Amino acid sequence: MSPRGRFLLATLAGLVLAGLVHGVVVLLIPRLSEADALSRARSSEALDHPMPVNTVSAGDAAGQTSGQAPGQAAGQAPGRAETWLPIPDPSVAVGLCAYDLADGPMRVSARTGPLMMSLAVHGRRGAFYAVTDQAAVRGALDLVVLTRAQYDEALANADEDEVSHDVRIVAPETRGYVVVRVIAALPSQRPAADAAVQAVSCTVDSPAEDSKPGG
């Protein structure tokens, strides 16, 4: 083969390889990233409550000194800068609960209030369930995220006479996170929005607790 042909062949091989590398890298980024929401949520120290991702109120110190003017004080809030979201919504409080279904089903309990709230369940590939406070039954919203095996087990153990208000969601993967969003329509509602995010509980449903009320 002529040198020119060899060089063209090498360039062609390089371009094909570039395409392969491009595709593999793009597909691997979500898995390898340490800056994504799931990795950060898993490093959270907060037990049983969402990790605050985007807090909208001015923080305790500013709230105490400036009284009822959190909207004005928000500009100097030290807590605001912590968020990693690229363009955070300044009037929506966001919290994250990471789950690992290998530990057991995850129960997310929220009490709805005057503020609009939404819950979304994300896996590694994207969100597969979302619900807002309009779906709440008597002011309570209970989601149980479980694997297919845990779902079958829960169905088998369910007491037929007992009406359950739990929303059972089968997750495609064992790991993921639940996003809690509370919208503060007015600046004066921002502390309440942060409190509403913190009031949500994310607990692991242990099988022992499950069998007690049933039997």
Place this chain on the structure above:
Amino acid sequence: MRMTFADTVARLRPARPSFSEPRSGLGDADAPRPGPGRRAADLLRNGVRRASTVTLVVYALALGAGLGLVTADYATRGGYPFGGVRVGAWTAWPRVGSLGADPYARAVNARRGEIPLTIGEGMLLTADQDDSGRAIEAACTYAVAGVTPPARAWTLTVAGRGAREPGPIPMREGFTATEILRETDGRFVITLSPEVQPGNWLPMPRARGPVRLALRLYDTPVAASAGNLDRSAVPAITRGACAA
């Protein structure tokens, strides 16, 4: 001695010059004497075939790895490359948070740590151009006027493009649907301006440079059918006076 020299040349030089030189030799065809290109070809032919194969393989691997990494980085840096639905000056991103998101959107979300809105929660619309297609500049005044698609709540947020600049966070970064002052027919006008304005004044987040608007609709039925949104259903962005 000659062999080792050719060997070194073939090892040190990338394959590109050994190719371009014969072509330059062909270029000055009026001079038939053996040019440097012909000599290089001779050298290539003279027993450096093995070394040049190694060079070519290294070249192909370097090209593939370099080009692949650079394009992957470019495609997943900043905003989402695909999946947007144009509605007037706005671009709706209905699928970036769902299971049907394309791999690029997933990679962008992972790199930025973004938690996208899903279809059941709401929808994000972004705008970095006004209605006439010009980029939104921090030095100009804009009127964001009209109505929004039906939603339980919406927020309009302004931010500089690129990384957030250090310094104090501006006093107001956005409006919610409840805060806004409306006309009697329910329409609204938000004035995005570096100067203080009457009515719904949204200050520019920085002194100069490009700016982007984000309209988030929460709990909206249009998220599932963003393609059917009409231009008149989203606020129009019209440019006013520009400072210098």
